[in-house]
Amino acid sequence: MTINVTLTKINNLQDTTSSQNVINNNNTSITTGFSTAINSGGDIMLGNLDMNSNRVLNLPLPQTLDEPLRLQDLSSFIGQGTINLLPAGGTTGQVLSKNSNTNYDVGWSTFSLTNVAFLNATSPFTVNQTFPTIFVNANSGSLPTPQTGSVIQFASANGTVSSAIEGDAAANPVRFRGLRSEGTLASPTALATGSEISSFNGGGFTGSAWVSGSAGFRTFAAPTGSTWTITDTGSYSDVIATPAGTTSSVEVASFNATSSSASNITIGTAGSIVGSLELANATSGTVSLTPTTGALGSAVITVPAATDTMALIAATQTLTNKTISGATISGGTISGVTSASLTLGSDATGDIYYRNSGGNLARLGIGTSGFVLTVSGGLPAWVTAGTASNVTIASTTVSSGTSGDILYDNAGVLGNLAVIDNSGGSATVSSPNLVLSTPGGFRNVIRNGTFDVWQRGTSLTISGSQYVADGWIVNPSGASSTVQQASNNRTGAYTLYGMQIAGNTSMTDIQAVQRIEGIVAAKLAGKTVTFQAQIFNNTGGSITPTLTTKYAGSLDNWSAPSTDLAATNLQACANGAWTQVSYTLSVSSNATAGYEFIIDFGNNFSTTGKTVILSEVDVRVTPGVSTGLNSSPPIPEIRNIATELHFCRRYFQSFGGTNNYVLGTATFASTTAAYLPIIFQGTMRAAPTMAATSASAILLASNTNITASANAFTDISTTSCLNTLTLTGGTAGNAGLALISSSVNTITASAEL
Secondary structure, three states, X not given: XXXXXXXXXXXXXXXXXXXXXXXHHHHXXXXXXXXXXXXXXXXXXXXXXXXXXXXXXXXXXXXXXXXXXXXXXXXXXXXXXXXXXXXXXXXXXXXXXXXXXXXXXXXXXXXXXXXXXXXEOOEOOOOOOOOOOEEEEOOOOOOOOOOOXXXXXEEOOOOOOOOOOOXXXXXXXXXXXXXXXXXXXXXXXXXXXXXXXXXXXXXXXXXXXXXXXXXXXXXXXXXXXXXXXXXXXXXXXXXXXXXXXXXXXXXXXXXXXXXOOEEEEEEOEOOOEXXXXXXXOOOOOOOOOOOOOEOOEOOOOEEHHHOXXXXXXXXXXXXXXXXXXXXXXXXXXXXXXXXXXXXXXXXXXXXXXXXXXXXXXXXXXXXXXXXXXXXXXXEEEEEOHHHOOOOOHHHOOOOOOOOOOEEEEEOOEEEEEOOEOOOOOEOEEEOOEEEOOOOOOOOOOOOOOOOOOOOOOOEEEEOOOEEOOOOOEEEXXXXXXXXXEXXXXXXXXXXXXXXXXXXXXXXXXXXXXXXXXXXXXXXXXXXXEEEEEEEEEEOOOOEOOEEEEEEOOEOOEOOOOEEEEEEEEOOOEOOOEEEEEEEEEEOOHHHHHOEXXXXXXXXXXXXXXXXXXXXXXXXXXXXXXXXXXXXXXOOOOOOOHHHHHHHHOOOEEEEEOOOOEEEEEEEEOOXXXXXXXXXXXXXXXXXXXXXXXXXXXXXXXXXXXXXXXXXXXXXXXXXXXXXXXXXXXXXXXXXXXXXXXXXXXXXXXXXXX
């Protein structure tokens, strides 16, 4: 830029007027000249300023920090290099790094530290939250992706030295600390019970990925108690490892201080990992486990889970349930041995050990079957039974059995027989007599378990739940069934008869049911009871019957029974064979209201040719017998026919069934009415329900034979009732013999459950 200014000379300074004018004119010329080059604001040049051959400034060497820097000074500072703009590109997390040792040429690169030596206590290094991991890589390759949560990742060269963190200190230890709180570091809360505090673990490369946590050492807050306080910072440590063939680590051992004077080392994990302690050894020498003797005397190592004690060599100990094999015991005494197993050479099952004259154990081999043990020369010996001394019962102590048992001769061996009364209780001894807790009676509470009594007829066709043989209800489902008395042809049978139930088309199920009166079932209440029966299966395939039991809602009231034993499988019954089924159960104390047994034969009864026979049914109290399927029930109690018939008539009585069955004598009250008292054949359970198969079932034989046209039963009690007969042609005051003339007619009295 050029500024042209022409100035006028001052010729005479004495002429003040002309001099003043020249000076003012020159000032105007200068102002005008600069105005043409610099704007009115004074900060913008409007033309070239030609100074020092077009050099803008010609500055001296800077002397202070406030003076401008010259190019020659800048060149000296950068080593004759070149200053460039920041290079383009770069990614998140990269930094500018030098490309040359001689100038300021820079480029973008990943941040990496080698031989770091710039961290110190007075200038802490802070990692930005956006890039939380510090990498220290002395390896030629890239580091793998750090595991979640890693703050520092470092590596050394391949296969030469280990990657290590070194801490050096003088006169003080080197420590690695882990501190934890709950909440956040900005707002921490007390450490919670069982929280993991710190861990040091190792992992590796699987061939496809890096994994951590395979093995290591961890610290935790105490597993019990509350959160940490200033006076309670309980803690424990453990060691973890990963079993071969798995990928999940487990706790190998834990270390815990139970108090200031007691501590525990637990190997394994309670409830899941079996612990064992293995003491390794060289090819020779002694492995010792030496507990320190404390103020209490001899050291004892106790296994808490088994509440057991280890025996020590130098101490006197008692061995319980231990096996001593391949050893010689001498010079001492074995005492307090309980259920021990001794292996002393060629011993065998049944051998006996005794003390010989030398004070040592000697073996007496098992004797010959039938021999008895006696003493010969001061030592035990087996001899034949004929040479044994006679046993005097009055002076012999019986070592087992129950008071009240009966002793008997069992083929030369003294045996004992338990005596059980009709309620299932044991007998007692009141010298010199044997006393039963209740009078003798029926052990078998089942009515008509022999199927000898059929007061309703020995063959019946039924279409629903109905009494058939005395005491037995048969319940077919889906179709009618024919139920009849059948022969029991089982080899060794205890009765002649059984109850045969036939199938039918569309039949889906068959049940046989017996209800037991409360006064009879009371002996079962709260007891162990065994049910048994013989079943002949003729269905063409195997069947598995089930047993269900129930008790009445109130005394002998079966409107709403409750299940005691839910349907339970009995033994499988092969086709074409007799099978004994038996089950032992615990009966509810509610059985005092009445009890019911239901035998369900299933659904394999699709034709009338498919049948099943039930026989030899027995239910009794069996103290001490295990519950469940019973393969050896007692021999069934079979009552004689007279006793069984009398028992059955407590619940049902039938009059008639044969031609001219005599009921008794009737008295004519008028020409149209007669009174016939009926005396029951034994006291019934309750006042029965009376019924006649026909209104004209009764014939009165008087002057003439008169057939009644109607029956009216009144004054019914448990022992008798009055039948008022309606008729024609009677003579008041006369008497007549009352007959059921036809075998097809009956009068029944029912007090069934």
